[in-house]
Amino acid sequence: MESYKKFLEQKSQTGSDSGFAPLWLPDFLFPFQRTLVEWALRKGRAALFEDCGLGKTPQQLVWAENVVRQTNKPVLILTPLAVSHQTIEEAAKFDIMATRSQDGKASSGINVTNYERLHHFNADDFAGVVCDESSILKSFDGKTRKAVTEFMRKVPYRLLCTATAAPNDYIELGTSSEALGQLGHIDMLTRFFKNDQNTIKPMVYRHHGQDFKKPDDAAKWRFKGHAEEPFWRWVCSWARAIRKPSDLGFDDDGFVLPPLIEQDHLVEAATLAPGMLFSLPAVGLSEQREERRRTID
Numbered sequence: 001m002e003s004y005k006k007f008l009e010q011k012s013q014t015g016s017d018s019g020f021a022p023l024w025l026p027d028f029l030f031p032f033q034r035t036l037v038e039w040a041l042r043k044g045r046a047a048l049f050e051d052c053g054l055g056k057t058p059q060q061l062v063w064a065e066n067v068v069r070q071t072n073k074p075v076l077i078l079t080p081l082a083v084s085h086q087t088i089e090e091a092a093k094f095d096i097m098a099t100r101s102q103d104g105k106a107s108s109g110i111n112v113t114n115y116e117r118l119h120h121f122n123a124d125d126f127a128g129v130v131c132d133e134s135s136i137l138k139s140f141d142g143k144t145r146k147a148v149t150e151f152m153r154k155v156p157y158r159l160l161c162t163a164t165a166a167p168n169d170y171i172e173l174g175t176s177s178e179a180l181g182q183l184g185h186i187d188m189l190t191r192f193f194k195n196d197q198n199t200i201k202p203m204v205y206r207h208h209g210q211d212f213k214k215p216d217d218a219a220k221w222r223f224k225g226h227a228e229e230p231f232w233r234w235v236c237s238w239a240r241a242i243r244k245p246s247d248l249g250f251d252d253d254g255f256v257l258p259p260l261i262e263q264d265h266l267v268e269a270a271t272l273a274p275g276m277l278f279s280l281p282a283v284g285l286s287e288q289r290e291e292r293r294r295t296i297d
Helices: 002-011 030-045 055-071 085-093 115-120 133-139 143-152 169-180 185-192 226-235 284-294
Strands: 047-050 075-077 098-100 109-114 126-134 157-162 193-196 202-208 211-212 219-223 241-242
Touching: 030 047, 030 055, 030 241, 047 055, 055 075, 055 085, 055 109, 055 157, 075 085, 075 115, 085 098, 085 115, 085 202, 098 115, 109 115, 115 143, 126 133, 126 143, 126 226, 133 169, 143 169, 157 169, 169 185, 185 193, 185 226, 219 226, 226 241
Parallel strands: 047 157, 047 241, 075 109, 075 126, 098 109, 126 157, 202 219
Antiparallel strands: 193 219, 202 211
């Protein structure tokens, strides 16, 4: 019985460990952050799906610095357009050397650039790549997704970080897996899902009677009868998803936001809208914009 169980475990699909033990885990990381960074480094290719405010930027900077120290080669951090300067500021805050690059020239250490500049860079120059806000990979037919996936395919160490990974969006999980070098997105479908037409078409996923991502002529995908638990076990082998530290057994102290206090401020206009005898509520976006312009003073 034990040998048969071992045989089944060998057949199961799980993410591989291709990383190394951390060389540097600084004190400024919270305990749960150190645990996640260590896990991601040991995996080598991993995803951190953490809610907003849990400190993904310092985690990815520490991860990148460890890869630099381990390989003595640069690491590239890809960010959305407005985030690269913020990443550089965060690196300075934690005394981590990071350089912003726009022309494809790789300096030693950590390089930060925008996704739009990726075509200037050569994957052979880097030992690691970090995708900040990696939900950009969600687009199945997107040009950026294809470029990022192709670039990362040649880099040994890879990290995805985002706070907006949709828990029921299997397209995003498939494209993230493919970028990390785990199962390809189509391979994921054929291994864990089946559709009503026995074809590979734009995706609609059915889970407990609910459909997601519903183009008009899309095939309807559903878990194979045995596959739902193995699917999530496979996802857990290369990704960690948390909303708060206690999800991993740590203290939530400092990460629980106080109650949100909302206060309404009523602005009374000195004049009525043109052609009106009395004020009426603004209905629709165009009326709201007009009312805002009229009362801006």
